[in-house]
Amino acid sequence: MTNQSVRVGLMGMGTVGTGVYRLVESHQEDLSQQTGMNIEIARILVQDKEKKRTIDVESDLFTDDPDSLLQDPEIDVIVEVMGGVERTREHILAALQQGKHVVTANKDLMAVHGGELLEEAAKNGCDLFYEASVAGGIPILRALVEGFSSDRITKMMGIVNGTSNYILTKMSQEGGNYEDVLKEAQELGYAEADPTADMGGLDAARKMSILSTLGFHVGMNLDEVDCNGMENVTLEDIEYAEQLGYTIKLIGIAKQDDNLIEVSVEPTMLKHSHPLSSVHGVFNAVYVYGEAVGETMFYGPGAGELPTANAVVSDLVTVVKNMKLGVNGRGMVAPYKEKKLKKDEEIFSKYFMRLLVDDQSGVLAQITQKLAGYDVSIEQVIQRPHHLEHKAELIIVTHQSSKKGIQEVLSELEKLEHIEEIKSYYRVENGD
Ligand SMILES: NC(=O)C1=CN([C@@H]2O[C@H](COP(=O)(O)OP(=O)(O)OC[C@H]3O[C@@H](n4cnc5c(N)ncnc54)[C@H](OP(=O)(O)O)[C@@H]3O)[C@@H](O)[C@H]2O)C=CC1
Numbered sequence: 001m002t003n004q005s006v007r008v009g010l011m012g013m014g015t016v017g018t019g020v021y022r023l024v025e026s027h028q029e030d031l032s033q034q035t036g037m038n039i040e041i042a043r044i045l046v047q048d049k050e051k052k053r054t055i056d057v058e059s060d061l062f063t064d065d066p067d068s069l070l071q072d073p074e075i076d077v078i079v080e081v082m083g084g085v086e087r088t089r090e091h092i093l094a095a096l097q098q099g100k101h102v103v104t105a106n107k108d109l110m111a112v113h114g115g116e117l118l119e120e121a122a123k124n125g126c127d128l129f130y131e132a133s134v135a136g137g138i139p140i141l142r143a144l145v146e147g148f149s150s151d152r153i154t155k156m157m158g159i160v161n162g163t164s165n166y167i168l169t170k171m172s173q174e175g176g177n178y179e180d181v182l183k184e185a186q187e188l189g190y191a192e193a194d195p196t197a198d199m200g201g202l203d204a205a206r207k208m209s210i211l212s213t214l215g216f217h218v219g220m221n222l223d224e225v226d227c228n229g230m231e232n233v234t235l236e237d238i239e240y241a242e243q244l245g246y247t248i249k250l251i252g253i254a255k256q257d258d259n260l261i262e263v264s265v266e267p268t269m270l271k272h273s274h275p276l277s278s279v280h281g282v283f284n285a286v287y288v289y290g291e292a293v294g295e296t297m298f299y300g301p302g303a304g305e306l307p308t309a310n311a312v313v314s315d316l317v318t319v320v321k322n323m324k325l326g327v328n329g330r331g332m333v334a335p336y337k338e339k340k341l342k343k344d345e346e347i348f349s350k351y352f353m354r355l356l357v358d359d360q361s362g363v364l365a366q367i368t369q370k371l372a373g374y375d376v377s378i379e380q381v382i383q384r385p386h387h388l389e390h391k392a393e394l395i396i397v398t399h400q401s402s403k404k405g406i407q408e409v410l411s412e413l414e415k416l417e418h419i420e421e422i423k424s425y426y427r428v429e430n431g432d
C-alpha cells in the first residue's frame, strides 16, 4: 500500500524556508516512516520569483500570489516562515478558515495575535504550532506545555536572542566592534529583517511573552514585558563586569510569586558561576524552575537555517501525525489563570552602578546616605582613579533593592553636586 501525501504550502524561502525545504527533501524517507504519510512541498510563496536561491528548487513551485496557496483546496498545511505581522495574520486566518493547519516561526505575530489565531485554529479544528518562535532549535514550548503540565513553574530565565548573544560574546571574548559583529550575525542569517528588534530587546520580549503565557497560563501582553536592549552595553562595562566576576548577557526574566507576575528583558550582570553565563555565541538557553521538579535548563542554537528548520519540520510532523489520527486542533489549552502583575515596588534585585564622581572625600558618604533614603544598601564598592583630573569612578553593587527604589535613587543621584555622570547601571543575578 502506498502512503497518502500531505501537501504543504511554504510561505517564505529565506534562511528558515530554505532549511525547511532541505530537511523535508533530505529526510523524506524518515518522515514518511514516522508519520505514515509522504510530505510534499507543493508550492512556495516568495516576493521575488526570479531571485537566485542557494538550493535547486523546481522553478514551477514558486509563486508570488498568496491565494495560490491559501485558496488551493489540495494544500493541507501552511508553513509560514516569511515574517511580518498584519498581512501575515490575515494569511494565517484565511488558511485556518479554509481548514488548513498552520506551522509558523513568527514570534512577532504570535506575541501580538497568538490568542486570536489559536482561537480561530480551535474553532476550525486545525493545528497551529509555533515551536520555532522561541529559542530557535530548542524544543522549549513543547517542554513547557507537555513536560511541565503537572508542575507549577515559578521562574523562567533565558538567553532567547541569538544575535545579541553572538554580539555580546564577540565583544567580550575578542573585543569586537559592535557594527562589524552585527554585520557578521546578519550574514549568518541570525538577525531579524530589522535587527533593531534583536538589539533593542523587542525580539526577546516577544519570546518572553510567549514563554510566560504558556508557562504561567495567563494571557501575557507584549507591552507588559519591561524591555531594555543591549545597544548601550560598552566594552568598558564588559571589562568592569569581568573584573568583578560577572558576565553581561541580555536576559529575559519571568517570575511568579504568590500569583504575582513580573516579566522583563534587560542587559544583566550574571555571576560567572551562574549557568546562563557560559551560554555563548548564537546559543540560547532557558532555565525553568518548577516547584516539583526544581531546576532545569534547556540549551541549544537559538537561530540559523537548520536549527530553526528542525523546530518547524518537527511541528509539521506533529500536524501530520495528528492528521493520520484525526485529532488535529485538540489538546491546546487556552490561558485560564487571572493575571496579576507586580508593581515596581514589588520587584527585587541587586544592582550594579558605575558613577563618575569628583575625587574628594565625603562623596561616598553622601551617596550612601542618599541610597539609604530609598532602602538601597551597598554590598560592594570599588573606587578607581579616572583619566580626567580630580575625577574618580565609583563601582557600586547593591544588596537586594526594589526596582522602584533604584529608579528613584538614580534620578536623585543625578542631581548631587559631586556626581558628574551615571555611566551605567545593570540588574545583577548571582543565581542564589
Ligand atoms: N533566521 C532565524 O534564525 C530565525 C527566524 N525566525 C523567524 O522566521 C521567519 C523567517 O525568517 P528568515 O527566514 O530569517 O527571513 P528571511 O528574510 O531570510 O526570508 C523571508 C522569506 O519570506 C519571503 N517574503 C517576505 N515577505 C514576503 C511577502 N510579503 N510575500 C511573499 N514572500 C515574502 C522572502 O521572499 P524572497 O526570498 O523573494 O525575498 C523570503 O523568501 C521570521 O518570522 C523570523 O522571525 C525564527 C527563528 C529563527
Ligand SMILES: N[C@@H](CC=O)C(=O)O
Residues within 6 Å of the ligand: 133, 135, 136, 160, 161, 162, 163, 164, 190, 191, 192, 198, 203, 302, 303, 304
Ligand atoms: N533574530 C532571532 C532569530 C531567532 O528567533 C535571534 O537572533 O534570536
